[in-house]
Amino acid sequence: MRSNSVQTSSNPTFTESARRTQIMKCAIEVLAESGYSGASLAEIARRAGISKSVVLYYFSGKDDLLSSVVFDVYGRAGQAITEALSHEASPGEKIAAYVRTNLHFLEEHPADIRAVVEIVSNARGSDGTHSFVPQGEDPVLAHFEQLLREGQDGGEFREFDPHHLAIIIRSAIDTASGRLVADPSFDLAAYTRELISVVELATGIHRSEESS
Template sequence: MRSDSEPTFTERARRAQILRCAIEALAEVGFGGASLAEIAKRAGVSKGVVSYYFAGKDDLLGHVLLDVYTRAGGAIGERIAQAADPAAVVRGYIEANLEFVGEHPADIAAVVEVAANVRKPDGSLRFAPQGEDPVLAQLEQILRDGQAAGAFSDFDARSLAIIIRGAIDTASGRIATDPAFDLDAYARQLVGTVELTVGTRS
């Protein structure tokens, strides 16, 4: 929304509705089919209304990513804040990530579509990771904190953080394409494998 004034409740609700419709369109018809006209139709508004809140399709899709990441981050942060020890923090981090994947398949599909298709003028992916990845850095710090507390064994925290994030991202893609994928079993196996690696079974 391009305005210097504080948005009203109605404006915030309309903006959230447009974001939700964009997510649903991306999940159901893909990046190519999720035009501003399609998103506007799903929201029951004109393209002009969408343009009032977002400065074009790329801006809207960038906010889709921000919306999903913010909600996922909140759920994960709430879970690990309740953990009683370093092992429970890591276990909660993995479980909360995978639970969000399982409970929000449309959101995950939308993120995959945006990340894989939105490009810069030079043709490179607009949302490809660049520089330090804050999500990876957070997980690496969690693992290092566990080592510093004497709860974990000696291992390379960054390498393990990359492995865990890769496993979570794999689940995100698998759940959208493999009807036989058992997310609960996958989560248990991943947690068990990581606990063996860090040297705790608490």
């Protein structure tokens, strides 16, 4: 979902990038406060202090804007995860850092997560199907699956089906997003500790007899 307006430029100016970021930030605020149905372009424009026509200069429409919000949030989360993994050496440490950083991002960016949950849950294509169902290989799942395979290849993890275990663990991470949105009493710190414990048990990290 791309438009022929300014966002297709391969070299947007600083002002263009700043304006796009401002509009997406206001879209996140409106989505977090008013939900998907309340996130009209007119309301987003009002929040940004600009006209609707300015929004449409940078985005081809509501679908384009909301898609950009989703990819922006996922992109920032991905950067945080990549940075965290770069400081870990073993597969087990990387897996724990992956889970911890994912869940920490949810905690630190509640409005972003609420906005993404609203978009992913409600946005539909012209045929009525959800707009954000992965087509083909899911790169987020594939990345985590590769981390699990590396642990097996190095002899640190037990034998298991890395694809299906990746689905199970990713589903547990994604479930936390909905819980944070729906349940103010949800204890993310406790959830993080328990999920990491579950992951360690599921992967069966091999330890030498000397260290056991």
